[in-house]
Amino acid sequence: xxxxxxxxxxxxxxxxxxxxxxxxxxxxxxxxxxxxxxxxxxxxxxxxxxxxxxxxxxxxxxxxxxxxxxxxxxxxxxxxxxxxxxxxxxxxxxxxxxxxxxxxxxxxxxxxxxxxxxxxxxxxxxxxxxxxxxxxxxxxxxxxxxxxxxxxxxxxxxxxxxxxxxxxxxxxxxxxxxxxxxxxxxxxxxxxxxxxxxxxxxxxxxxxxxxxxxxxxxxxxxxxxxxxxxxxxxxxxxxxxxxxxxxxxxxxxxxxxxxxxxxxxxxxxxxxxxxxxxxxxxxxxxxxxxxxxxxxxxxxxxxxxxxxxxxxxxxxxxxxxxxxxxxxxxxxxxxxxxxxxxxxxxxxxxxxxxxxxxxxxxxxxxxxxxxxxxxxxxxxxxxxxxxxxxxxxxxxxxxxxxxxxxxxxxxxxxxxxxxxxxxxxxxxxxxx
Amino acid sequence: xxxxxxxxxxxxxxxxxxxxxxxxxxxxxxxxxxxxxxxxxxxxxxxxxxxxxxxxxxxxxxxxxxxxxxxxxxxxxxxxxxxxxxxxxxxxxxxxxxxxxxxxxxxxxxxxxxxxxxxxxxxxxxxxxxxxxxxxxxxxxxxxxxxxxxxxxxxxxxxxxxxxxxxxxxxxxxxxxx
Numbered sequence: 001x002x003x004x005x006x007x008x009x010x011x012x013x014x015x016x017x018x019x020x021x022x023x024x025x026x027x028x029x030x031x032x033x034x035x036x037x038x039x040x041x042x043x044x045x046x047x048x049x050x051x052x053x054x055x056x057x058x059x060x061x062x063x064x065x066x067x068x069x070x071x072x073x074x075x076x077x078x079x080x081x082x083x084x085x086x087x088x089x090x091x092x093x094x095x096x097x098x099x100x101x102x103x104x105x106x107x108x109x110x111x112x113x114x115x116x117x118x119x120x121x122x123x124x125x126x127x128x129x130x131x132x133x134x135x136x137x138x139x140x141x142x143x144x145x146x147x148x149x150x151x152x153x154x155x156x157x158x159x160x161x162x163x164x165x166x167x168x169x170x171x172x173x174x175x176x177x178x179x180x181x182x183x184x185x186x187x188x189x190x191x192x193x194x195x196x197x198x199x200x201x202x203x204x205x206x207x208x209x210x211x212x213x214x215x216x217x218x219x220x221x222x223x224x225x226x227x228x229x230x231x232x233x234x235x236x237x238x239x240x241x242x243x244x245x246x247x248x249x250x251x252x253x254x255x256x257x258x259x260x261x262x263x264x265x266x267x268x269x270x271x272x273x274x275x276x277x278x279x280x281x282x283x284x285x286x287x288x289x290x291x292x293x294x295x296x297x298x299x300x301x302x303x304x305x306x307x308x309x310x311x312x313x314x315x316x317x318x319x320x321x322x323x324x325x326x327x328x329x330x331x332x333x334x335x336x337x338x339x340x341x342x343x344x345x346x347x348x349x350x351x352x353x354x355x356x357x358x359x360x361x362x363x364x365x366x367x368x369x370x371x372x373x374x375x376x377x378x379x380x381x382x383x384x385x386x387x388x389x390x391x392x393x394x395x396x397x398x399x400x401x402x403x404x405x406x407x408x409x410x411x412x413x414x415x416x417x418x419x420x421x422x423x424x425x426x427x428x429x430x431x432x
Numbered sequence: 433x434x435x436x437x438x439x440x441x442x443x444x445x446x447x448x449x450x451x452x453x454x455x456x457x458x459x460x461x462x463x464x465x466x467x468x469x470x471x472x473x474x475x476x477x478x479x480x481x482x483x484x485x486x487x488x489x490x491x492x493x494x495x496x497x498x499x500x501x502x503x504x505x506x507x508x509x510x511x512x513x514x515x516x517x518x519x520x521x522x523x524x525x526x527x528x529x530x531x532x533x534x535x536x537x538x539x540x541x542x543x544x545x546x547x548x549x550x551x552x553x554x555x556x557x558x559x560x561x562x563x564x565x566x567x568x569x570x571x572x573x574x575x576x577x578x579x580x581x582x583x584x585x586x587x588x589x590x591x592x593x594x595x596x597x598x599x600x601x602x603x604x605x606x607x608x609x610x
Binding site: 293294 | 474
């Protein structure tokens with residue numbers, strides 16, 4: 001077995017990868033333009049929020065992955081750390097994109113219906129609580145429940161919180177990348193120990209703020225409803241989808257002739273994590289569902305009631321089937337985790353599955369079943385109109401943006417493995 | 433005719449034992465089994481041991497457990513004695529999921545343990561069958577079936593040359609039976 005590799009090889013971002021990412025970005029831009037020009041502004045904004053959030057979550061997952069490896073002092077992953085580090089480098093871009101989408105969605109308005117069904121001016125995003133006059137008694141938009149929550153859920157504090165979360169994640173991710181690059185130059189334990197400290201700080205901050213991040217960005221779309229499970233449910237989705245993207249990136253890079261030191265043993269580990277945390281995701285999904293179903297309190301059940309409208313119900317069940325049954329049945333056996341082609345397909349399915357998961361978290365509370373493409377009249381086939389050209393184009397556009405930014409960040413690294421990482425040898429001889 | 437049933441090569445170093453396996457395989461001497469005090473990476477592949485089927489047993493026991501309790505819950509709560517619990521339907525699938533999950537795990541764990549005991553003759557109270565007691569202490573033991581593998585002296589020489597600290601010619605397969 002070859003035990004020494006050339007780590008100084010750099011990733012060169014060109015050719016098909018670059019062309020395709022630019023084509024995908026172009027498709028996304030066209031999709032967004034078509035969405036706004038055909039009068040589906042709200043739906044386009046909902047899709048932008050979905051993909052902006054997904055994009056930010058995947059990049060945050062890169063930081064989280066690195067931090068977990070450092071805190072656990074894991075050796076097996078040392079040689080693959082450059083890939084999540086590239087994700088971490090993209091996080092500031094993803095954060096800005098998400099904040100711009102949310103900012104525009106809050107401040108651009110269009111005529112629409114308020115909670116009472118009266119015609120008024122509503123913002124494109126967060127219409128349930130960012131409406132003008134919603135906290136002013138006597139105003140036609142006044143809503144006592146939302147007014148009661150406005151101490152926390154008001155626009156300035158909301159934006160401050162989002163900037164703080166994303167700023168913290170970006171900064172700590174940037175530090176981890178910086179230390180790893182310094183380590184390549186200097187060697188020794190100094191930078192590893194610094195990374196350990198930063199990782200501990202990150203995990204504490206992340207652990208306390210990631211549920212709030214999900215509450216703010218996604219749960220507040222339906223501000224009357226709340227679930228304490230929602231934060232962890234979103235965290236599980238973040239972790240599974242982020243790891244699916246990391247694994248897919250590893251596989252594609254390996255198939256492209258890079259990172260030949262990554263073996264089926266490393267991929268087996270990634271497959272195990274994907275399998276385990278998909279079950280964890282299902283556990284949280286079900287914990288949230290079962291208690292709501294069993295207690296059947298009107299204010300809680302409203303959430304699932306909306307998702308059981310004919311427009312959403314098939315997707316609602318498909319979500320749990322894809323994200324639970326696929327990893328359970330496909331990734332259970334040892335062999336399938338070690339076969340690169342099977343793992344690749346499983347990753348792609350999980351990436352699409354978690355898109356669907358986010359989609360059914362966001363759409364019923366923003367666009368709802370009543371507007372635009374969503375009501376073709378026949379309730380039996382209406383669900384098919386829930387995912388249309390706008391959804392697909394925006395998804396592809398963000399996939400291209402992520403590909404472009406991430407591969408560009410990866411090509412900036414001087415080596416494709418942290419070559420002086422103290423645990424690198426352990427990773428190169430990793431066997432399962 | 434010699435009464436030797438098994439030839440044991442005892443090594444005090446795992447690397448030398450791995451070397452011994454190589455030497456035996458080079459001389460086309462079939463290895464009956466290898467006993468080591470600790471797991472050794474890559475040894476299964478070297479000896480050509482097939483993947484364990486314990487996972488399949490676990491999966492089957494899991495399916496059995498899940499099916500058993502789901503059928504039981506359905507029979508008891510939906511067919512035999514339906515009750516109105518909080519206005520929920522008698523056949524309340526979401527309510528059955530937690531117990532189905534628990535029984536799946538329970539059957540998997542118990543079934544896997546039982547299968548493992550059955551396959552390895554490791555029932556509680558039964559003296560384990562051991563070919564050399566020091567294989568659980570500080571010796572790495574390669575066992576070779578002596579029947580048909582002659583001449584025995586050649587095997588002894590190969591083992592000695594590979595670094596075996598001791599070679600035993602045993603008349604009994606196990607040092608301990610009951």
